[in-house]
Amino acid sequence: MxxxxxxxxxxxxxxxxxxxxxCPDAPVxxxxxxxxxxxxxxxxxxxxxxxxxxxxxxxxxxxxxxxxxxxxxxxxxxxxxxxxxxxxxxxxxxxxxxxxxxxxxxxxxxxxxxxxxxxxxxxxxxxxxxxxxxxxxxxxxxxxxxxxxxxxxxxxxxxxxxxxxxxxxxxxxxxxxxxxxxxxxxxxxxxxxxxxxxxxxxxxxxxxxxxxxxxxxxxxxxxxxxxxxxxxxxxxxxxxxxxxxxxxxxxxxxxxxxxxxxxxxxxxxxxxxxxxxxxxxxxxxxxxxxxLPSLPRPLRFPSAEAEPDALAVARRVRALGGTVVATGGCFDLLHAGHARTLAAARGLGDCLIVCLNSDDSTRRLKGAGRPIISQQDRAELLLSLHCVDAVLVFDEATPERALAQLRPDIWVKGGDYDPARLPESALVRSWGGRCLSVPYHPARSTTGLAAALARVG
Missing domain, CATH: 3.40.1190.20 (Ribokinase)
Known part of the structure; x- marks a missing residue:
């Protein structure tokens, strides 16, 4: 009923x-x-x-x-x-x-x-x-x-x-x-x-x-x-x-x-x-x-499945007429380039949802030695950033399935990508979304940072 x-x-x-x-300055x-x-x-x-x-x-x-x-x-x-x-x-x-x-x-x-x-x-x-x-x-x-x-x-x-x-x-x-x-x-x-x-x-x-x-x-x-x-x-x-x-x-x-x-x-x-x-x-x-009982809050630690909290954030922002922004990547060893890119992406709309490659997806893309940090820890680090509103972990080679669930208004990648040539660009455009790039910061990469750490070790 x-x-x-x-x-x-x-x-x-x-x-x-x-x-x-x-109060010393008033009788209140x-x-x-x-x-x-x-x-x-x-x-x-x-x-x-x-x-x-x-x-x-x-x-x-x-x-x-x-x-x-x-x-x-x-x-x-x-x-x-x-x-x-x-x-x-x-x-x-x-x-x-x-x-x-x-x-x-x-x-x-x-x-x-x-x-x-x-x-x-x-x-x-x-x-x-x-x-x-x-x-x-x-x-x-x-x-x-x-x-x-x-x-x-x-x-x-x-x-x-x-x-x-x-x-x-x-x-x-x-x-x-x-x-x-x-x-x-x-x-x-x-x-x-x-x-x-x-x-x-x-x-x-x-x-x-x-x-x-x-x-x-x-x-x-x-x-x-x-x-x-x-x-x-x-x-x-x-x-x-x-x-x-x-x-x-x-x-x-x-x-x-x-x-x-x-x-x-x-x-x-x-x-x-x-x-x-x-x-x-x-x-x-x-x-x-x-x-009244407090409203239960979902844990913000994503699993390998689509994280309901990310979808709820997108629904709430969309219901208010806001702009949903999403970006994606492995984010293995967060560095200044990541932080700048994420902050720039968040400035394009009313929320930022990060589509995060799972451990298996990262391993297939980067090789047997990756990721250095587990997906749960990577998600927690991302969520600690003020500019990130939610994280959605995906297990496929590309974020297309996750994007189809989120249907963001804007899909953002770093400036080293050509938005028009991204494999997911046609999907994002199918619901009226846009693919944009934000400035890329050279000389800052997870691979370079990992190599430097290996030398120190």
Missing amino acids: NIVVVGDVLLDVDLDGEATRL PVVDITTVRARAGGAGLVARMLANDGHDVRLVTALGRDEPGHRLLGELTGITVVAGPSGAPTPVKTRLRAGGHPVARIDEGCRVRSAPEVTPKMLAALSDADVLVVADYGRGLTRNSSLRTAVATLARSVPVIWDPHPAGAAPVPGVTVVTPNQSEAQAAVRAAGAGAPGGAGEVAAALLRHWQSKAVLLTQADQGATLVQVSAPVPVHLAAPSVAVRDSCGAGDRLAASLAGHLVSGSALEESCRRAVREASAFLTEGGVAA
């Missing part, structure tokens, strides 16, 4: 530490940072929670082409991301905590400049959803008329959960359930001119009429939630266990993710809401977003 999440994403950064003294605490942790926020957090729960999930969103956007994609590893350009910086929200208590929040790039575009590919990614979650974080994506039409069409046949935002668009008519919290709901009632907000049941009923949804689940923090449905207009109170909460961040995302998971399994709406309310409370009891 396929759950699709559509909405605005942001990068959340947590800075945790201890405050044991005041000095926080000694002990932990820095980044995670996907907004719709990205909903998608991450669903993926952690074991669901097949697809995220449809808009992404900024910048370093925080690249980091954000890294936090979404394992999730299918279909993204269009946001046309704005990636929003970053940094939370500073001391002893587990919030001290401050720093927002960067969070002011909305213009609504992002919605591409045909994004719309197509919605079409086969078994459940759709709209996670609106007020950055304009849900105002797009094409997207709203697609969501309204889906709502006729599959469950659609709409998590609203005060600065976002109103839900499209016909969605299965809208999940505002108490302050969002009261603000929406006032904005709609539906009279003075009353009790939770009255507010939920007013919004049910105004939004023309099938149900409204109004969450009320430790008081639980109130559910009103068109099919059963008498408000139903869903109790939640009382919890001591330091930070409620992510509770609404947990509720939406849990609700989607229960609906996709075939549970009825009221029972799904009841379970989701309990699970959101349990989420806060367990520590909230601060207790």
